[in-house]
Amino acid sequence: DAGVTQSPTHLIKTRGQHVTLRCSPISGHKSVSWYQQVLGQGPQFIFQYYEKEERGRGNFPDRFSARQFPNYSSELNVNALLLGDSALYLCASSSAGGTFNYGYTFGSGTRLTVV
Amino acid sequence: GENVEQHPSTLSVQEGDSAVIKCTYSDSASNYFPWYKQELGKGPQLIIDIRSNVGEKKDQRIAVTLNKTAKHFSLHITETQPEDSAVYFCAASTPSNTGKLIFGQGTTLQVKP
Numbered sequence: 001d002a003g004v005t006q007s008p009t010h011l012i013k014t015r016g017q018h019v020t021l022r023c024s025p026i027s028g029h030k031s032v033s034w035y036q037q038v039l040g041q042g043p044q045f046i047f048q049y050y051e052k053e054e055r056g057r058g059n060f061p062d063r064f065s066a067r068q069f070p071n072y073s074s075e076l077n078v079n080a081l082l083l084g085d086s087a088l089y090l091c092a093s094s095s096a097g098g099t100f101n102y103g104y105t106f107g108s109g110t111r112l113t114v115v
Numbered sequence: 116g117e118n119v120e121q122h123p124s125t126l127s128v129q130e131g132d133s134a135v136i137k138c139t140y141s142d143s144a145s146n147y148f149p150w151y152k153q154e155l156g157k158g159p160q161l162i163i164d165i166r167s168n169v170g171e172k173k174d175q176r177i178a179v180t181l182n183k184t185a186k187h188f189s190l191h192i193t194e195t196q197p198e199d200s201a202v203y204f205c206a207a208s209t210p211s212n213t214g215k216l217i218f219g220q221g222t223t224l225q226v227k228p
Contacts, residue, residue, distance in 0.1 A: 004158075033214045042121075042204050042218030043159065056215050090158050094214070102147050102166075102208070104216065106158035 002027070004093050004107035012113045013081050021076040021110045025093030031055075032074040033104065034066055035090040043090055049074055078112075086114045117142045119207050121219025129227050134195050136222045138205035139187040145207040148181060148188045149216070153202045162203075163190070195226045 005024045013019050025032050031050045035043035045058040049068035063079045072093075078085055088111050092104040118141040128134050140148075146167040151159035165172045165179045165188065172179050176195075181188040192199055202223050206216040 031214060033216075035216075040221075042119075042206075042221050043216075045215045045217070048214030050214065056211070058215065092158075102149070102164060103161070104149070104214075105161065106151070108156070108158045 004091055004105055006089075006091050006107040006110050008110060009108070010111045010113075012115060015081055015083060015114055017081050018077065018079050019081060019112060021078075021089050021091075021112070023074045023076070023091030023093075023107060025072050025074070025091075026095075026105055029093035029095050029105075030072050031094040032068055032072065033092045033094075034074070034076045035092065035106075036060070037088040037090055037109070039087070046076070081114045083114050086112060088112075117207075117209075117217045119205060119217045119219040121205050121222060123222060124220065125223045125225070127225045127227065128195050130195060130197060132195055134190075134192045134199070134224055134226075136190045136203055136205070136224075137187060138189070138207075138219050139185075140207040140217070141186070142207065142209055142217075143186060144209045145186075145217075146210050147208040148179070149206050149208075150177075150179060150190050151204045151206065151218075153204065153221075159204060192224075195224075197226050197228050200224055200226045 033048040034046040037043040047066045048056040068074045088109040090109045092106045149164035153159045178191040205219040
């Protein structure tokens with residue numbers, strides 16, 4: 001079975017541009033979360049979606065947005081890119097939802113470089 | 116606010132020795148504590164987790180202990196092997212519907228042959 005797949009694996013953008021990152025969860029998983037991992041640090045929570053509804057939002061500016069589609073795949077959008085947005089963006093999926101926060105499987109991430 | 120402190124930041128052991136990584140959490144409502152292993156160029160991989168109604172959990176060479184009173188939990192790896200070399204992250208989560216994991220800063224484990 002395929003794990004969590006993310007695309008693209010790498011990309012380079014210029015300051016001020018917009019980027020869309022994509023994630024396909026494990027088949028049957030309805031919960032998708034997004035994390036930002038800056039080099040040398042632990043992942044920081046950005047969003048969680050469950051059954052196409054936003055369930056949680058981390059401490060990120062409104063330039064960050066996301067959505068989940070009927071097939072449970074998800075997109076993370078970042079507008080007006082800043083140099084500080086350079087990071088590894090991770091997607092995680094789980095079969096649990098609601099108040100059960102366990103069993104998250106992470107994808108390999110998208111490495112975003114803003115120049 | 117919510118915070119997870121992880122120590123040490125780097126750990127070097129000889130093959131066959133044991134390794135211990137410790138984490139402390141701030142939110143007493145936290146009830147789920149996973150540990151992830153991250154290899155270069157890959158996403159974090161769940162290696163073991165524990166819930167707050169359990170004090171210890173073991174899976175082959177890996178064990179996790181939880182002290183709710185002191186708000187800390189630890190990862191123990193016995194009989195370390197070179198392939199255990201990676202960055203290890205602890206995390207904590209509260210019973211909410213936000214799906215939010217709070218991660219520690221990570222520990223780089225090097226197992227020398």
